[in-house]
Amino acid sequence: MLKAQRVLILALKKPCSSCERRQTMTAPIQSTSAPKIIKAHCPRCGAGTNACVRAEHTVAAADPDDGTSSSDTGRILECCGCERVYFQRNFWFSEWETVGQHPITGDPCLEGGIETTYWPAPITRAEPKWIAEIHAADRTLDQLLSEMYTALNSDLRVLAAIAARTTFDRSSELLGIDPALSFKRKLSALVDRGKISTDESEILAALIDAGGAAAHRGWRPAPDDLNTMIDVVEAFLHRSFILGDGIKKLKAAVPPYSSKP
Secondary structure (H helix, E strand, O other), X not given: OHHHHXXXXXXXXXXXXXXXXXXXXXXXXXXXXXXXXXXXXXXXXXXXXXXXXXXXXXEEEEOOOOOOEEEEEEEEEEEOOOOOEEEEEEEEEEEEEEEEEOOOOOOEEEEEEEEEEXXXXXXXXXXXXXXXXXXXXXXXXXXXXXXXXXXXXXXXXXXXXXXXXHHHHHHHHXXXXXXXXXXXXXXXXXXXXXXXXXXXXXXXXXXXXXXXXXXXXXXXOOHHHHHHHHHHHHHHHHHHHHHHHHXXXXXXXXXXXXXXX
């Protein structure tokens, strides 16, 4: 009976035909040993921070026909600072390597060949602190902003541009503008109600046109252009929803002027 069970286990461990040229290597993390510490890019703290390797697994492959080889390594990391858990992937391909010189000995050596990615993606532009007040005020606008910054930090520029225009659309509705109006009429209504100036209307019109080009013509903005779009959205949100309350609090805190007798 035991012999039959052993044969069954060995049969289950035999790789399938699609995996015959792959080798898997797992590096178990022992709970009794000190965790391995590496430098990585924490999605919250930034690049070059210490991280504990909580789990690691590598799949290596070689092609005997063309002589190329590769390895795909996944790691579950925990930031040593903020304790955020995130995932790192290092994909190495032999044909990506270049020949360079060792910085000390000067001997020729292979360089590069590794593509490193993270999930969640590293933050390229953090949300302003005051955005938290908007998150708490409106659930729909909260979701739009979260998706806008997620797309931005994932380099999904078309989606981020579309989200920027949609964020303006929702914001104008919260300011009492009819959502059924065209964008041009929404801007006119905001100017008529004193919510924005004529100059700001022109800036927002450029934002709307850029978002429309991304949505309907597949335009992919350059990073600088996209950051300008986010600047416009943030300025509009801050002035419309944050600065107004701040000015009211400031006026209440300033002592009244008393003229001399």
